[in-house]
Amino acid sequence: MVQYVQAEKNNKGTMEAASLFLRYLLELQEEGWFRGFLDALDQAGYSGLYEAIESWDFQKIEKLEEHRALLRRLQPVFKTRVNPKDILPDISECLIDQECEEIIQVCSNKGLMAGAEKMVECLLRSDKENWPKTLKLALEKEESVFSELWTVEQGAKGVETKDLGDEEIETSEIQIFYKEEPEYQNLSQNSSPPSEVAPLKIRNYQLELALPAKEGKNTIICAPTGCGKTLVSLLICEHHLKKFPQGRKGKVVFFAIHLPLYDQQKSVFSQYFERRGYKVAGISGATSENVVVDQIVENNDIIILTPQILVNSLKDGTIPSLSVFTLMMFDECHNTSKHHPYNMIMFNYLDQKLGGSSDPLPQVVGLTASVGVGDAKNRDEAMEHICKLCASLDASVISTVKDNLQELTEVVYKPEKNFRKVESRTTDGFKCIISQLMRETESLAKSIFDELGAVTPENLSRFQNRDFGTQKYEQWIIAVQKACIVFQLPDKAEESRICKALYLYTSHLRKYNDALIISEHARMKDALDYLKDFFNNVRAAGFDETEQDLTRRFEEKLPELESVSMDPSNENPKLKDLCFILQEEYHLNPETRTILFVKTRALVDALKKWIEENPKLSFLKPGILTGRGKTTNNTGMTLPAQKCALDAFRTDGDNKILIATSVADEGIDIAQCNLVILYEYVGNVIKMIQTRGRGRAKGSKCFLLTSNADVIEKEKMNMYKEKMMNDSILSLQAWDEAIFKEKVCQIQIHEKSIRDSQGKAKPVLDKKNKKLLCRKCKAFACYTADIRVVEECHYTVVGNAFRECFVCRSHPTPKIFGSFEKKAKIYCAREDCSHDWGICVKYKTFEIPVIKIESFVVEDIATRVQTLYAKWRDFHFEKIPFDAAEMSK
Numbered sequence: 031m032v033q034y035v036q037a038e039k040n041n042k043g044t045m046e047a048a049s050l051f052l053r054y055l056l057e058l059q060e061e062g063w064f065r066g067f068l069d070a071l072d073q074a075g076y077s078g079l080y081e082a083i084e085s086w087d088f089q090k091i092e093k094l095e096e097h098r099a100l101l102r103r104l105q106p107v108f109k110t111r112v113n114p115k116d117i118l119p120d121i122s123e124c125l126i127d128q129e130c131e132e133i134i135q136v137c138s139n140k141g142l143m144a145g146a147e148k149m150v151e152c153l154l155r156s157d158k159e160n161w162p163k164t165l166k167l168a169l170e171k172e173e174s175v176f177s178e179l180w181t182v183e184q185g186a187k188g189v190e191t192k193d194l195g196d197e198e199i200e201t202s203e204i205q206i207f208y209k210e211e212p213e214y215q216n217l218s219q220n221s222s223p224p225s226e227v228a229p230l231k232i233r234n235y236q237l238e239l240a241l242p243a244k245e246g247k248n249t250i251i252c253a254p255t256g257c258g259k260t261l262v263s264l265l266i267c268e269h270h271l272k273k274f275p276q277g278r279k280g281k282v283v284f285f286a287i288h289l290p291l292y293d294q295q296k297s298v299f300s301q302y303f304e305r306r307g308y309k310v311a312g313i314s315g316a317t318s319e320n321v322v323v324d325q326i327v328e329n330n331d332i333i334i335l336t337p338q339i340l341v342n343s344l345k346d347g348t349i350p351s352l353s354v355f356t357l358m359m360f361d362e363c364h365n366t367s368k369h370h371p372y373n374m375i376m377f378n379y380l381d382q383k384l385g386g387s388s389d390p391l392p393q394v395v396g397l398t399a400s401v402g403v404g405d406a407k408n409r410d411e412a413m414e415h416i417c418k419l420c421a422s423l424d425a426s427v428i429s430t431v432k433d434n435l436q437e438l439t440e441v442v443y444k445p446e447k448n449f450r451k452v453e454s455r456t457t458d459g460f461k462c463i464i465s466q467l468m469r470e471t472e473s474l475a476k477s478i479f480d481e482l483g484a485v486t487p488e489n490l491s492r493f494q495n496r497d498f499g500t501q502k503y504e505q506w507i508i509a510v511q512k513a514c515i516v517f518q519l520p521d522k523a524e525e526s527r528i529c530k531a532l533y534l535y536t537s538h539l540r541k542y543n544d545a546l547i548i549s550e551h552a553r554m555k556d557a558l559d560y561l562k563d564f565f566n567n568v569r570a571a572g573f574d575e576t577e578q579d580l581t582r583r584f585e586e587k588l589p590e591l592e593s594v595s596m597d598p599s600n601e602n603p604k605l606k607d608l609c610f611i612l613q614e615e616y617h618l619n620p621e622t623r624t625i626l627f628v629k630t631r632a633l634v635d636a637l638k639k640w641i642e643e644n645p646k647l648s649f650l651k652p653g654i655l656t657g658r659g660k661t662t663n664n665t666g667m668t669l670p671a672q673k674c675a676l677d678a679f680r681t682d683g684d685n686k687i688l689i690a691t692s693v694a695d696e697g698i699d700i701a702q703c704n705l706v707i708l709y710e711y712v713g714n715v716i717k718m719i720q721t722r723g724r725g726r727a728k729g730s731k732c733f734l735l736t737s738n739a740d741v742i743e744k745e746k747m748n749m750y751k752e753k754m755m756n757d758s759i760l761s762l763q764a765w766d767e768a769i770f771k772e773k774v775c776q777i778q779i780h781e782k783s784i785r786d787s788q789g790k791a792k793p794v795l796d797k798k799n800k801k802l803l804c805r806k807c808k809a810f811a812c813y814t815a816d817i818r819v820v821e822e823c824h825y826t827v828v829g830n831a832f833r834e835c836f837v838c839r840s841h842p843t844p845k846i847f848g849s850f851e852k853k854a855k856i857y858c859a860r861e862d863c864s865h866d867w868g869i870c871v872k873y874k875t876f877e878i879p880v881i882k883i884e885s886f887v888v889e890d891i892a893t894r895v896q897t898l899y900a901k902w903r904d905f906h907f908e909k910i911p912f913d914a915a916e917m918s919k
Contacts, residue, residue, distance in 0.1 A: 247393075266357075425774070
């Protein structure tokens with residue numbers, strides 16, 4: 031029997047073997063076979079299945095079907111965008127040991143794509159109830175682009191008033207914006223022994239920058255990248271904490287907007303202040319679920335936070351008000367606009383200030399390399415933009431270096447900037463062939479839409495006006511893939527077939543688009559190698575009919591592509607110019623150290639190969655520095671690998687050039703770099719100032735190489751805006767402080783009135799009665815007319831009819847929240863469904879169901895159109911308040 035089961039696995043697969051095993055198992059006559067079976071399951075690692083059979087409750091396993099269906103649908107994208115070896119250590123607890131070994135073996139023998147396919151197969155069989163969440167966390171940790179598509183119910187998409195669901199702690203997505211370098215790097219690397227309190231080497235211009243804040247004024251400190259603003263923040267923080275009389279204590283919160291910078295700032299503040307007797311702690315999105323925020327705030331003098339943590343804590347009342355702090359410091363404060371978490375915090379501050387509260391408000395200090403000018407066309411508009419930023423941060427002073435400029439210029443060198451307009455290829459045979467393949471692939475995808483007719487998801491069948499080889503085309507592909515997640519058909523098998531095919535077509539289109547971008551800026555050979563690697567991986571994986579057809583089409587064109595890419599007349603003229611600049615600069619100064627900025631990781635790899643294979647440039651021995659996000663073909667760099675690359679560039683004399691993506695304008699400080707080359711690389715004025723700040727050495731140069739005249743114009747516009755920003759700051763600094771405060775106050779009052787009016791503007795209510803259907807099986811649940819709102823944010827259903835539609839099971843973690851006692855979970859009553867609908871609570875004297883909208887589909891009774899809602903706030907129906915008298919009747 032054992033041999034038969036093994037043979038079935040080898041010949042037909044695991045599921046067929048499992049079916050045969052169960053048949054044999056049920057035929058056993060021996061006493062104790064069932065207990066033996068359970069023990070064997072437990073011993074082999076099938077803990078979820080063991081618990082389910084032991085308790086004869088399969089709800090947890092059945093609940094995973096939703097996630098299995100999504101993973102089946104996303105499988106084509108998973109295998110092209112996820113490196114299984116990177117996430118395996120973090121998800122191994124959701125698999126059995128044998129499966130982990132099989133995944134590693136498949137990766138080694140057949141490649142990463144086949145390994146990813148094997149990982150999907152194993153996850154689909156996983157009996158661990160937490161595997162969807164574990165997979166999400168592993169993808170986010172590796173910053174995989176696939177994590178955008180892999181959505182699990184974890185309350186991580188923005189925070190509203192807390193539902194009484196299963197997820198008690200909600201953490202919002204960490205948002206990553208423009209960042210500046212850790213100027214404190216040496217401070218954190220070369221620390222003194224713990225027994226000593228090393229004095230800081232403070233420059234006069236740093237004292238000048240800190241002065242207004244040390245006088246207690248709300249201040250924006252605007253100073254160039256690399257001048258040591260972190261040291262300025264330490265000075266301000268220390269002065270602030272020391273000024274309080276005995277019996278009173280200050281409390282400082284320092285905000286950093288992304289995780290690596292948060293970690294570094296926490297390290298620096300801890301090193302500096304803990305030796306001086308102060309308590310320092312930090313909370314980020316990565317650690318918030320394991321800590322009690324209000325206790326951390328209460329028990330420490332300095333708290334380092336990612337800002338969303340405070341936004342959430344103010345919203346749920348964990349932190350009652352900003353008055354618990356005496357100083358708030360905002361790193362990269364130019365982000366205080368629109369719906370950024372910084373602005374959410376300052377809305378709370380300004381509401382308290384303008385609302386006439388008697389509670390004391392904390393001092394506010396912002397730090398930035400550039401306040402920017404927004405869309406300003408002239409100095410007046412630029413001044414208005416800067417005043418708005420000051421109003422957002424309640425700043426009465428903009429602190430810049432004026433008296434100690436000479437000292438500043440000795441520390442922070444502004445490199446000379448050169449523009450080079452380079453030529454593109456006059457003819458591009460490679461692009462013609464790849465474009466033809468893309469048109470064919472689009473036609474195949476379009477034929478699927480044509481089958482659907484009017485059911486097309488969000489009219490994504492419209493393919494016109496999208497240029498191949500552009501960022502816009504990439505964005506369209508992402509939009510199609512996201513639309514497939516919520517696309518529905520009555521026939522689920524057909525729905526799955528269509529979505530899987532669309533994912534395959536769009537994944538191939540994405541690779542072709544990447545290849546065109548590589549060919550445009552590097553060699554055709556590199557672009558072709560990129561595609562060959564991709565198709566080799568496709569062949570080694572599942573290789574279904576659709577993939578076979580797409581691979582055949584590519585292979586038919588391969589000889590033509592090989593011929594075009596090897597033709598010397600197709601050499602990229604941009605590379606000739608880049609080669610000339612590098613040769614010239616190293617001839618003038620053989621000790622030159624260069625950072626070459628490019629747009630994508632694929633380009634980093636392509637240009638590294640080009641330099642290594644070019645006899646005129648191979649002496650440069652290029653290093654690379656890329657972000658941490660990972661895909662199958664482009665493996666990102668971990669933080670230790672990034673540090674290693676930077677250390678090698680700093681210390682290894684042979685490593686003369688670093689090829690980098692934008693990660694290097696976000697967080698590094700290389701004082702000896704004297705040549706910065708921006709290769710088709712340009713951002714806004716803030717990004718320009720930060721990028722240029724990489725060239726720190728005296729005599730540094732900065733080149734912008736592009737074939738696009740618009741790119742040069744944009745960079746010149748950035749330079750003009752930088753001058754306009756500096757002139758505007760000088761003009762504002764000349765104002766009388768009382769007049770400036772009055773201007774800021776007027777803006778604050780005006781902005782608050784807009785916020786208040788927007789808050790009061792209620793959406794038009796749909797008063798038609800609608801049906802709620804179970805999202806999984808589409809069984810009828812209730813009418814909207816029967817829904818009542820309890821304490822403004824919880825939704826129950828009145829009437830006995832609804833009670834027939836669900837079943838209750840005791841809640842694994844019963845708890846009391848205010849007036850509510852959480853007692854049970856409620857599920858769809860259909861035996862073949864049992865979809866999780868919410869919870870049953872005791873509220874005052876009533877036992878009532880509390881439902882979550884994401885468990886249902888809303889159907890219009892007249893038109894039968896169905897709509898999905900993620901949050902109750904998005905569903906604008908007539909909401910009737912809960913009435914105890916109605917319940918008593």
